[in-house]
Amino acid sequence: MFEIFKKNKNQEDVKKDEKIEETNYEESVEDEKKGFFGKLKDGLEKTRRGITSKVDDIIKQYQKIDEELFEELEEVLIMADVGFETTEKIIENVKDKVRERKLTEASDVKGVLKEELKEILENVDGSSKLNIEPSPSVILVVGVNGVGKTTTIGKLAYRYRNKGKSILIAAGDTFRAAAIEQLNEWTTRANVDLISHKEGSDPAAVIFDGIQAAKARETDILICDTAGRLHNKKNLMNELNKIMRIVEREYPEATKEILLVLDATTGQNAVMQAKVFKEACNISGIALTKLDGTAKGGVIFAVQSELNVPVKLVGVGEGVDDLQEFDSETFIDAIFPE
Ligand SMILES: Nc1nc2c(ncn2[C@@H]2O[C@H](COP(=O)(O)OP(=O)(O)OP(=O)(O)O)[C@@H](O)[C@H]2O)c(=O)[nH]1
Ligand SMILES: [Mg+2]
Known part of the structure; x- marks a missing residue:
């Protein structure tokens, strides 16, 4: 009797403990949400x-x-x-x-x-989630210089690496040596490998090598950096087209995301950039960076309404955790708190 009673009691205890753990878990998820929302709210x-x-x-x-x-x-x-x-x-x-x-x-x-x-x-066509499932996937990161491409890549690598994905980065911005060096620092921080060639080499060749390596290693996500600064717009677009052709030809099986990075502090200029890039390549998502500390965050409405490409990520700081998945409801609540 006693045994059974004890056992029962134990089971109850176990249940109670489970409940406590559940509450703790829920609380910690809630805390994380608050931290996440707080950061967005502060940034905005x-x-x-x-x-x-x-x-x-x-x-x-x-x-x-x-x-x-x-x-x-x-x-x-x-x-x-x-x-x-x-x-x-x-x-x-x-x-x-x-x-x-x-x-x-x-x-x-x-x-x-x-x-x-x-x-x-x-009211935008397409999901606000990054196209990375099923793996393998490739994310091509494009945008004019200084908008935050390399930083966004570093943050993404760090995030998905922490989620257990295998990541490889291709240093497709060969325009200047500092770009490769900057990416190298991020990859060290995120603990992922980098495929790079020397400054001035053909970016499409770097992407080609990245794809071969990703295939050989069965990498989940290959993230490709690209140059934002070329001698003129035509050069930039030609180069992106060449890179895209390589991706299509060499990696047809990969899920593709062409992520355009826009800097919120440039306001309406960001909308102009988006229009140019949309003509040149099949943009599937937008990362809007530097929302922290700018009053020009309203540009997100123009980008969504005039481009009809989903914003997928928002940058609210320079730190590794300062990149958030975009959610319209959370975003609006951060601008219009009750
Ligand atoms: N405050 C803030 N700064 C950011 C954010 N994202 C990027 N930056 C900063 O913006 C600057 C430029 O970022 P990069 O990632 O080098 O930009 P890029 O597009 O790769 O630039 P190029 O390689 O020159 O074409 C860096 O100083 C970043 O730290 C953000 O969300 N918030
Ligand atoms: Mg860069």
Whole structure:
């Protein structure tokens, strides 16, 4: 009897312990989420001040919704780098909703605006997840100079390496020796291998070697850096085309991601860059970097609305953990906290 009782009791204890562990686990996931959200929220502080705080101020000045209120909201969005075209679209849709719902109080507008901005971020063809499944996969990282390509590659390598993926990096930016050296530092930090040639060599040849090595080692993810600075735009695009042809020919079985890196601090210029790259290559995702400390974060709405390419990653700092997977709901909540 006693034995059975004891056993039962033990089982109960086990269950209790399991419950405690479960709670701890949930708490730690919750903590991680908070840390993740906190970092995003901190990073977006200036953008938030540029949009939400100004919207709040305007709404306070009006009691009833009228045309002037919309004009002021429009100005706020344009100032926050949302872009003219996208701002017009947003304001039109907000007006429609206000009419449909017969809203009259100025304070109701904020919720509708938040809804509309969220819709812009969601209304994009394609998933916001990186195309890396099934393996093998190859991520080609493109963008003009200085936007954060190499840093993003380092952060990605570190993240996926920690998730147990095997990673190989190809130093396709052969334009200057410092680029290879910089990548080398990141790969040391992330503890992954680097395939590189010497400065000035053919980038397509580096990518070719990267692919052969990835195949031989059965690497999960091959990440390729590319140069952002070439003598002119035509050269840059020709080189990217050549690299893409090599990838198509040598690695047809690989899942492909062509990731365009854009620097949020450049505002509307980032939209222009995206348009040029979209014409030259089949961009499948965008990494928007340097959102921390810029008030120009509103550019994300222009990028999503005018390019129709999903933002997949956001950079909120220079550290290895400062790259986040993009999630529209979290992003909007970070700009429009309750
Ligand atoms: N604050 C901040 N800085 C960033 C972020 N991403 C990159 N940077 C910084 O931006 C600078 C340029 O980054 P790189 O990764 O070298 O840019 P790149 O596109 O590889 O540049 P090139 O190789 O010259 O074409 C570095 O000082 C990075 O630390 C970010 O999300 N936040
Ligand atoms: Mg670089």
